[in-house]
Amino acid sequence: xxxxxxxxxxxxxxxxxxxxxxxxxxxxxxxxxxxxxxxxxxxxxxxxxxxxxxxxxxxxxxxxxxxxxxxxxxxxxxxxxxxxxxxxxxxxxxxxxxxxxxxxxxxxxxxxxxxxxxxxxxxxxxxxxxxxxxxxxxxxxxxxxxxxxxxxxxxxxxxxxxxxxxxxxxxxxxxxxxxxxxxxxxxxxxxxxxxxxxxxxxxxxxxxxxxxxxxxxxxxxxxxxxxxxxxxxxxxxxxxxxxxxxxxxxxxxxxxxxxxxxxxxxxxxxxxxxxxxxxxxxxxxxxxxxxxxxxxxxxxxxxxxxxxxxxxxxxxxxxxxxxxxxxxxxxxxxxxxxxxxxxxxxxxxxxxxxxxxxxxxxxxxxxxxxxxxxxxxxxxxxxxxxxxxxxxxxxxxxxxxxxxxxxxxxxxxxxxxxxxxxxxxxxxxxxxxxxxxxxxxxxxxxxxxxxxxxxxxxxxxxxxxxxxxxxxxxxxxxxxxxxxxxxxxxxxxxxxxxxxxxxxxxxxxxxxxxxxxxxxxxxxxxxxxxxxxxxxxxxxxxxxxxxxxxxxxxxxxxxxxxxxxxxx
Amino acid sequence: xxxxxxxxxxxxxxxxxxxxxxxxxxxxxxxxxxxxxxxxxxxxxxxxxxxxxxxxxxxxxxxxxxxxxxxxxxxxxxxxxxxxxxxxxxxxxxxxxxxxxxxxxxxxxxxxxxxxxxxxxxxxxxxxxxxxxxxxxxxxxxxxxxxxxxxxxxxxxxxxxxxxxxxxxxxxxxxxxxxxxxxxxxxxxxxxxxxxxxxxxxxxxxxxxxxxxxxxxxxxxxxxxxxxxxxxxxxxxxxxxxxxxxxxxxxxxxxxxxxxxxxxxxxxxx
Numbered sequence: 001x002x003x004x005x006x007x008x009x010x011x012x013x014x015x016x017x018x019x020x021x022x023x024x025x026x027x028x029x030x031x032x033x034x035x036x037x038x039x040x041x042x043x044x045x046x047x048x049x050x051x052x053x054x055x056x057x058x059x060x061x062x063x064x065x066x067x068x069x070x071x072x073x074x075x076x077x078x079x080x081x082x083x084x085x086x087x088x089x090x091x092x093x094x095x096x097x098x099x100x101x102x103x104x105x106x107x108x109x110x111x112x113x114x115x116x117x118x119x120x121x122x123x124x125x126x127x128x129x130x131x132x133x134x135x136x137x138x139x140x141x142x143x144x145x146x147x148x149x150x151x152x153x154x155x156x157x158x159x160x161x162x163x164x165x166x167x168x169x170x171x172x173x174x175x176x177x178x179x180x181x182x183x184x185x186x187x188x189x190x191x192x193x194x195x196x197x198x199x200x201x202x203x204x205x206x207x208x209x210x211x212x213x214x215x216x217x218x219x220x221x222x223x224x225x226x227x228x229x230x231x232x233x234x235x236x237x238x239x240x241x242x243x244x245x246x247x248x249x250x251x252x253x254x255x256x257x258x259x260x261x262x263x264x265x266x267x268x269x270x271x272x273x274x275x276x277x278x279x280x281x282x283x284x285x286x287x288x289x290x291x292x293x294x295x296x297x298x299x300x301x302x303x304x305x306x307x308x309x310x311x312x313x314x315x316x317x318x319x320x321x322x323x324x325x326x327x328x329x330x331x332x333x334x335x336x337x338x339x340x341x342x343x344x345x346x347x348x349x350x351x352x353x354x355x356x357x358x359x360x361x362x363x364x365x366x367x368x369x370x371x372x373x374x375x376x377x378x379x380x381x382x383x384x385x386x387x388x389x390x391x392x393x394x395x396x397x398x399x400x401x402x403x404x405x406x407x408x409x410x411x412x413x414x415x416x417x418x419x420x421x422x423x424x425x426x427x428x429x430x431x432x433x434x435x436x437x438x439x440x441x442x443x444x445x446x447x448x449x450x451x452x453x454x455x456x457x458x459x460x461x462x463x464x465x466x467x468x469x470x471x472x473x474x475x476x477x478x479x480x481x482x483x484x485x486x487x488x489x490x491x492x493x494x495x496x497x498x499x500x501x502x503x504x505x506x507x508x509x510x511x512x513x514x515x516x517x518x519x520x521x522x523x524x525x526x527x528x529x530x531x532x533x534x535x536x537x538x539x540x541x542x543x544x545x546x547x548x549x550x551x552x553x554x555x556x557x558x559x560x561x562x563x564x565x566x567x568x
Numbered sequence: 569x570x571x572x573x574x575x576x577x578x579x580x581x582x583x584x585x586x587x588x589x590x591x592x593x594x595x596x597x598x599x600x601x602x603x604x605x606x607x608x609x610x611x612x613x614x615x616x617x618x619x620x621x622x623x624x625x626x627x628x629x630x631x632x633x634x635x636x637x638x639x640x641x642x643x644x645x646x647x648x649x650x651x652x653x654x655x656x657x658x659x660x661x662x663x664x665x666x667x668x669x670x671x672x673x674x675x676x677x678x679x680x681x682x683x684x685x686x687x688x689x690x691x692x693x694x695x696x697x698x699x700x701x702x703x704x705x706x707x708x709x710x711x712x713x714x715x716x717x718x719x720x721x722x723x724x725x726x727x728x729x730x731x732x733x734x735x736x737x738x739x740x741x742x743x744x745x746x747x748x749x750x751x752x753x754x755x756x757x758x759x760x761x762x763x764x765x766x767x768x769x770x771x772x773x774x775x776x777x778x779x780x781x782x783x784x785x786x787x788x789x790x791x792x793x794x795x796x797x798x799x800x801x802x803x804x805x806x807x808x809x810x811x812x813x814x815x816x817x818x819x820x821x822x823x824x825x826x827x828x829x830x831x832x833x834x835x836x837x838x
Contacts, residue, residue, distance in 0.1 A: 295749075307649050415598035415602075415653055429595060475623060483641065486638075486641050515668055517661075519668070520664055521655060521657060524654055528649030529649075536642060
């Protein structure tokens with residue numbers, strides 16, 4: 001109950017801050033001096049609070065998708081474990097909901113204090129969003145989330161469908177919030193423009209819808225939806241790992257082993273889409289202004305993308321290592337086999353894709369005409385080829401292919417901070433330079449995704465043909481789950497920084513300049529320090545929330561205290 | 569343990585082989601290190617795949633191990649990011665300073681800062697005068713410090729460009745607008761995103777170059793007709809440069825008439 005009252009308190013605080021913020025905004029005069037945040041500086045202060053807010057918000061928007069799928073699976077399969085998983089994650093979500101509200105309020109406060117003039121003009125641009133739509137949707141989400149949690153035990157049995165419908169409604173509101181708030185966010189990167197009209201003139205005549213539906217709005221929203229699902233899954237996996245370690249009985253251990261398994265596979269579903277929606281976002285950004293592209297890939301941010309490659313490579317290795325450990329605890333997994341086409345395609349996919357993409361660049365349909373049949377062949381034609389290979393061998397081949405793909409992904413044109421004045425002795429020599437091209441990077445991503453899909457298919461076959469010994473997974477798997485949560489949170493922090501830095505020396509790209517002394521690209525080392533600090537703080541809060549929310553539900557039931565007897 | 573040594577040996581052999589091949593092809597050392605590191609990481613992963621099952625931990629032991637694991641993750645991330653080459657923000661700060669100089673002076677904040685700086689300078693002058701008066705009383709003369717105001721400093725910093733000749737301004741705009749990211753000139757920059765411009769002065773007049781910068785779709789370079797190459801030049805430069813700066817850039821570019829370089833022929837589109 002304390003948790004819920006604190007959530008309401010936080011929400012009230014947010015409303016108060018919003019109210020104060022907006023009334024303050026209109027009371028401001030041009031030239032109001034910003035507050036100077038000590039130690040971090042103003043930009044980093046905003047960055048820390050904004051990133052924390054986004055992480056909490058990503059979880060509370062992504063977890064309900066995860067939760068309602070789990071609840072529906074429990075209802076359909078009549079498996080109470082899914083229902084318990086959904087309810088436990090909802091309890092954690094409700095606590096983190098209050099953290100989202102607190103960091104949201106703090107974000108407004110810090111933004112107003114650090115950049116009063118820009119914040120004023122920005123709120124004026126999106127007054128209807130910030131003053132009406134967003135608060136209204138946030139309140140609706142609050143009501144629905146509490147209603148969803150408190151009706152869990154009331155709407156069961158025949159009424160379960162009604163409860164699932166409430167969960168779906170909650171998700172719709174969550175999605176609406178995401179789309180609405182992504183309007184102002186994406187506007188700062190790609191404000192609407194038209195040929196032959198100055199950005200200021202175009203903006204003066206633009207409607208609210210023009211501003212929201214800017215070029216990067218829809219791709220950013222798509223990228224964030226699958227990102228939030230993946231993120232929710234990875235965090236739930238980490239919670240499962242902690243609970244597994246704290247489990248006292250075999251039954252508890254079996255349950256949390258199962259929870260980690262479900263969480264990771266939902267996360268993998270989202271993760272497999274991430275590279276493609278991410279590419280779509282990058283494509284739209286570069287189409288909006290091509291100077292974004294060299295800034296990201298060749299100039300100031302090139303080593304940020306090198307770091308992204310390292311982390312995503314490790315994420316995919318971690319996901320597949322977890323599935324390897326999962327297969328190891330399945331009795332009868334040794335008998336699982338797959339057509340020889342699978343390892344053949346695994347081996348040839350990277351070079352073939354590189355050749356195809358160099359010949360027919362996306363979106364040329366010829367590239368799909370080659371790649372679709374190739375990637376689908378093991379699954380469609382496999383049954384007609386009598387030769388088979390054991391699952392373990394295929395997974396090991398997959399790891400070698402993943403390592404080669406990682407090497408390709410991590411090979412830049414040169415290991416220099418900026419490619420603009422790269423000395424020849426640092427460049428990849430001719431004949432090797434194809435490794436640093438965009439077709440090579442895309443081929444590496446596609447191969448990583450394909451290896452993961454093959455492993456997923458093998459894992460499913462092992463589950464169907466063998467018996468899973470729940471609770472018997474190698475203890476190393478718990479560290480893999482923690483690693484995956486850390487890595488995915490870190491990548492979110494890194495890419496959040498990249499998206500914001502793309503505005504260069506503008507608050508709103510090409511419209512509102514950032515006249516402060518902090519409008520420059522920070523070093524990767526400096527950024528990594530803050531991203532790590534934010535990640536650690538976020539995960540520490542999630543861990544505490546999980547321990548508070550879930551532990552009581554597994555505590556032994558108390559003895560009945562008997563009926564109260566009046567004092568005579 | 570034997571498993572680990574065996575896998576590590578394979579990793580070292582594969583890594584060593586890759587380094588030898590890369591070295592023979594004159595691939596820079598940093599890439600050789602990358603290939604070697606991935607081979608060793610691969611060996612570690614294969615050692616993990618065949619490692620013995622870890623025993624279940626709980627209580628204090630689990631807490632200690634998880635904490636140690638977290639410290640390891642944090643250290644690897646921070647150290648890994650610091651190990652990569654770092655972009656020096658000072659390079660960019662000078663450029664951004666020049667780009668925003670005019671706007672900063674015009675902004676309310678800039679004016680306030682300038683007023684504060686002037687007030688501080690006046691305050692210092694008053695103090696210096698007081699010291700001089702005291703000095704006169706004591707038979708000594710103290711020279712007043714000649715502290716320039718912030719406005720004077722800014723004028724001195726930006727004045728170089730304003731008073732410089734048109735070619736200097738043009739070259740400065742080339743650097744500030746980062747045209748070199750797409751166009752090769754004097755053998756520097758480019759990456760084949762846009763045409764090499766060393767002979768542009770022979771192919772276009774200054775007015776036409778100016779037209780191309782202001783409206784990138786007015787001309788298209790021959791050979792840049794593939795779908796993904798078409799119209800990628802941003803149309804923002806007319807908003808980022810004032811007419812004088814754009815003319816300076818066009819004039820400077822127009823002076824490049826090196827016929828030895830094959831600058832693609834511009835085709836008029838508008």
